[in-house]
Amino acid sequence: MSRGDQLRRTHRAPVDRGPAGLAARAIAELADEDPLLYSLLADDLRAQSGTLAMVASSSLAPASVLAAAGAALSNVTAEGYPGARFHAGCGVLDEIERLAIERAKIAFDAKYANVQAHSGSSANLAVYFGLLKPGDTILGMDLDCGGHLTHGSPASITGKYFTSVSYGLDGTGRIDYQQVAELAEEHRPKVIVCGASAYPRTPDFKRFREIADSVGAYLIADISHVAGLVVAGEHPSPIDFAHITTTSTYKQLCGPRGGLILMGADADAPGPGGRGTLRKLLQRSVFPVGQGTPNPGSIAAKARALQYVTTPEFRWVAKMIVLDAKMIAAQLADLGYQVLTGGTDNHMVLVNVLASGLTGVVAEQALESCGILVNKNRIPGDVKSALIGSGIRLGMNSLALRGLAPADMGYCAELLDTVLSAVTLVSDTEYTLPESVHRHVSSAVEDLCRAYPVPGYPIPGLQEHSRAS
Ligand SMILES: *Cc1c(COP(=O)(O)O)cnc(C)c1O
Numbered sequence: 001m002s003r004g005d006q007l008r009r010t011h012r013a014p015v016d017r018g019p020a021g022l023a024a025r026a027i028a029e030l031a032d033e034d035p036l037l038y039s040l041l042a043d044d045l046r047a048q049s050g051t052l053a054m055v056a057s058s059s060l061a062p063a064s065v066l067a068a069a070g071a072a073l074s075n076v077t078a079e080g081y082p083g084a085r086f087h088a089g090c091g092v093l094d095e096i097e098r099l100a101i102e103r104a105k106i107a108f109d110a111k112y113a114n115v116q117a118h119s120g121s122s123a124n125l126a127v128y129f130g131l132l133k134p135g136d137t138i139l140g141m142d143l144d145c146g147g148h149l150t151h152g153s154p155a156s157i158t159g160k161y162f163t164s165v166s167y168g169l170d171g172t173g174r175i176d177y178q179q180v181a182e183l184a185e186e187h188r189p190k191v192i193v194c195g196a197s198a199y200p201r202t203p204d205f206k207r208f209r210e211i212a213d214s215v216g217a218y219l220i221a222d223i224s225h226v227a228g229l230v231v232a233g234e235h236p237s238p239i240d241f242a243h244i245t246t247t248s249t250y251k252q253l254c255g256p257r258g259g260l261i262l263m264g265a266d267a268d269a270p271g272p273g274g275r276g277t278l279r280k281l282l283q284r285s286v287f288p289v290g291q292g293t294p295n296p297g298s299i300a301a302k303a304r305a306l307q308y309v310t311t312p313e314f315r316w317v318a319k320m321i322v323l324d325a326k327m328i329a330a331q332l333a334d335l336g337y338q339v340l341t342g343g344t345d346n347h348m349v350l351v352n353v354l355a356s357g358l359t360g361v362v363a364e365q366a367l368e369s370c371g372i373l374v375n376k377n378r379i380p381g382d383v384k385s386a387l388i389g390s391g392i393r394l395g396m397n398s399l400a401l402r403g404l405a406p407a408d409m410g411y412c413a414e415l416l417d418t419v420l421s422a423v424t425l426v427s428d429t430e431y432t433l434p435e436s437v438h439r440h441v442s443s444a445v446e447d448l449c450r451a452y453p454v455p456g457y458p459i460p461g462l463q464e465h466s467r468a469s
Pocket of ligand 1: 223
């Protein structure tokens with residue numbers, strides 16, 4: 001080795017001077033300077049690794065997505081859009097935002113993408129505030145039938161600020177298109193929203209568009225729950241049927257907290273009253289109408305996630321998500337559970353637990369005490385409050401990402417049933433669960449979590465789910 005080589009060697013930085021070095025140092029500093037917060041974050045990582053998350057809205061962001069979200073880029077202040085900012089120093093962010101937009105367009109085969117919305121809800125609000133005036137009518141899916149708060153629920157600003165009309169389900173638990181058409185004819189909404197938070201079947205986007213066209217309404221497809229399946233080709237895409245498509249990025253897209261607004265064939269269609277194009281209208285509606293600065297770290301993480309979901313690896317996971325969901329639905333039905341609509345087309349399974357003598361909240365809590373995470377959910381015609389609920393909602397995103405396959409679903413259904421069939425309801429919110437069942441299922445869950453670690457995450461010592469029933 002020459003003297004020069006030796007010098008360069010000794011002078012080489014001890015750590016990577018790029019983002020990896022910053023992240024490593026940042027984590028060490030966090031542990032050192034704020035041990036309380038660090039240990040809480042460690043607890044959370046252990047909890048995520050050691051529980052079976054079947055919460056339908058949850059998924060697992062690849063570690064690279066988490067890294068991008070936490071990059072130094074967060075320091076950049078940038079109102080406006082790439083090439084038209086209101087602050088200096090945005091050159092690199094411009095490139096990153098353009099990359100995220102490009103990847104969103106590729107992933108969804110879209111002509112327009114806005115990656116600045118802070119959440120799925122913010123994306124929906126931007127769309128409404130762009131298209132509607134206060135008091136205008138939205139026709140959306142009823143919350144209890146599976147719609148989202150932002151689809152016109154009285155609890156949300158979308159139900160207070162606009163006139164909200166809701167459609168529901170037919171006798172088989174599917175969207176009642178006849179009712180959608182009749183309500184549209186009667187109320188002449190400016191906007192019709194399709195897409196849901198708790199609906200295990202595929203909406204007929206074409207039919208929705210025909211109904212929207214018949215009354216001159218804009219069709220919004222909110223695919224927050226199924227966006228990953230859409231990218232992977234496991235679910236029909238609404239991009240060219242809906243005027244505007246919105247989604248959260250942290251659910252099935254495995255991205256950061258955030259939202260996306262997308263358009264296909266109608267990107268250059270006229271806005272309300274023929275003013276401007278939808279493209280121009282939405283750009284303004286996100287900024288400056290509804291938001292100030294974007295979240296640069298989140299935009300970088302969206303770029304990363306939008307690339308990840310187009311990989312063959314994710315396409316395979318998406319297939320597993322649907323097959324796992326179909327399989328666990330079938331297994332639960334075999335065990336005597338009332339599975340709504342008799343099964344599923346997507347990642348989601350809804351179970352009426354009142355029919356099994358339970359409430360949603362008790363089922364959720366009993367399962368959580370054993371390390372299985374689901375969520376209580378109201379079901380069509382529910383007589384219980386939202387905090388109790390008669391159903392539970394399961395989703396297979398996280399399990400499939402961990403590598404659990406359809407062949408594992410019989411065992412997962414058995415674990416669910418072991419807990420649920422052993423619960424004794426004391427009141428709508430109180431229950432008892434035999435300690436032996438708790439011990440057995442908790443340890444089975446730990447074994448499963450060890451066998452299927454979260455890919456790319458470290459494997460910490462698994463936490464005891466030792467809370468007594
Ligand atoms: C989760 C969800 C949203 C809201 O997304 P956030 O990012 O949590 O604000 C909107 N619409 C539907 C259908 C959802 O499921």
